[in-house]
Amino acid sequence: MSAPETTASSPPQEHKKIFLAAVDESEESIHALSWFVNKILPASSSGHHHRSTLVLVYVKPPPPLYFSPDGHVFSADVMAAMDKYRNDVAECVMVKAKRVCKQAAGDNDNGDYQVKVETMIENGDARDVICQVAEKLGVDVLVMGSHGYGPIKRAFLGSVSNHCAQNVKCPILIIKRPKSNN
Amino acid sequence: MSAPETTASSPPQEHKKIFLAAVDESEESIHALSWFVNKILPASSSGHHHRSTLVLVYVKPPPPLYFSPDGHVFSADVMAAMDKYRNDVAECVMVKAKRVCKQAAGDNDNGDYQVKVETMIENGDARDVICQVAEKLGVDVLVMGSHGYGPIKRAFLGSVSNHCAQNVKCPILIIKRPKSNN
Numbered sequence: 001m002s003a004p005e006t007t008a009s010s011p012p013q014e015h016k017k018i019f020l021a022a023v024d025e026s027e028e029s030i031h032a033l034s035w036f037v038n039k040i041l042p043a044s045s046s047g048h049h050h051r052s053t054l055v056l057v058y059v060k061p062p063p064p065l066y067f068s069p070d071g072h073v074f075s076a077d078v079m080a081a082m083d084k085y086r087n088d089v090a091e092c093v094m095v096k097a098k099r100v101c102k103q104a105a106g107d108n109d110n111g112d113y114q115v116k117v118e119t120m121i122e123n124g125d126a127r128d129v130i131c132q133v134a135e136k137l138g139v140d141v142l143v144m145g146s147h148g149y150g151p152i153k154r155a156f157l158g159s160v161s162n163h164c165a166q167n168v169k170c171p172i173l174i175i176k177r178p179k180s181n182n
Numbered sequence: 183m184s185a186p187e188t189t190a191s192s193p194p195q196e197h198k199k200i201f202l203a204a205v206d207e208s209e210e211s212i213h214a215l216s217w218f219v220n221k222i223l224p225a226s227s228s229g230h231h232h233r234s235t236l237v238l239v240y241v242k243p244p245p246p247l248y249f250s251p252d253g254h255v256f257s258a259d260v261m262a263a264m265d266k267y268r269n270d271v272a273e274c275v276m277v278k279a280k281r282v283c284k285q286a287a288g289d290n291d292n293g294d295y296q297v298k299v300e301t302m303i304e305n306g307d308a309r310d311v312i313c314q315v316a317e318k319l320g321v322d323v324l325v326m327g328s329h330g331y332g333p334i335k336r337a338f339l340g341s342v343s344n345h346c347a348q349n350v351k352c353p354i355l356i357i358k359r360p361k362s363n364n
Contacts, residue, residue, distance in 0.1 A: 168358075169360070172356050174354050174356070175353040176352075
């Protein structure tokens with residue numbers, strides 16, 4: 001038996017790409033993921049005899065500090081219920097996101113389309129956590145949607161994509177949901 | 183300015199992609215273009231029996247209104263010299279940008295890598311002109327570098343990539359120059 005010939009050092013085009021897609025509850029986020037996995041990912045992952053990885057990351061916001069009318073924090077039961085709700089939302093987002101990836105893989109399956117999809121659920125401020133994860137994983141491209149807030153709403157709510165565009169060190173692909181779909 | 187050729191009816195997977203790369207005098211801009219044409223473009227443009235178009239756009243800033251010490255505007259000769267300088271800079275940027283594309287095409291030439299490179303030189307405020315060109319050409323992705331200014335410099339100079347990320351309607355890929363190359 002002879003092993004297939006390989007060169008000791010792979011040329012740069014054999015580099016396994018890691019894409020990080022930030023997902024959340026918004027339709028903008030699902031639109032961005034769908035656009036990416038259908039328009040860019042198939043081409044970027046075919047014909048190169050390698051397997052790219054698409055990491056889906058969802059960041060759970062920190063639990064809000066609610067106070068009951070008498071000034072006390074809510075009971076452990078209430079807090080646990082809220083925590084369960086946050087976990088359910090995270091799981092629901094991931095199910096939806098994975099379905100988008102699976103569908104795209106089916107649509108683009110030409111026997112050479114290989115993308116490994118992984119999921120991550122993190123906690124904290126999405127703006128910072130996404131940048132940290134991108135750096136930690138050494139991703140090639142960070143992919144995310146944009147809520148497309150107007151200037152006033154943006155001033156109050158900030159924008160995760162703006163923050164990441166300014167702070168993340170890797171290339172970032174920001175995809176907006178077309179107005180006609182709103 | 184002429185829109186790149188498109189066929190009247192093509193199936194979705196045969197869609198000819200149009201990429202718009204904004205280039206300027208900065209090293210960040212050349213780094214971004216180089217990263218894109220080497221890492222993303224070859225995969226996005228091979229194995230699909232179609233020819234993508236990469237449009238390189240350079241936006242000449244409007245001529246400054248200089249006044250001589252006696253309060254008069256500079257003579258026609260001086261203005262013409264300044265205009266010539268602006269044109270020379272534009273041409274120089276385009277030569278450099280096309281060289282980057284040609285080199286990448288040579289490095290990735292597997293007989294199936296076909297990208298048509300076009301150039302455009304426009305006038306005005308780069309932030310607005312780039313968004314207008316992206317919309318007019320109906321580009322699939324706008325590609326640009328980021329100067330990576332700190333918060334103070336950014337507050338004064340603004341950021342073309344920030345502005346485009348907020349205002350352009352198509353997906354935008356922002357590529358930063360790694361710190362280690364500075």
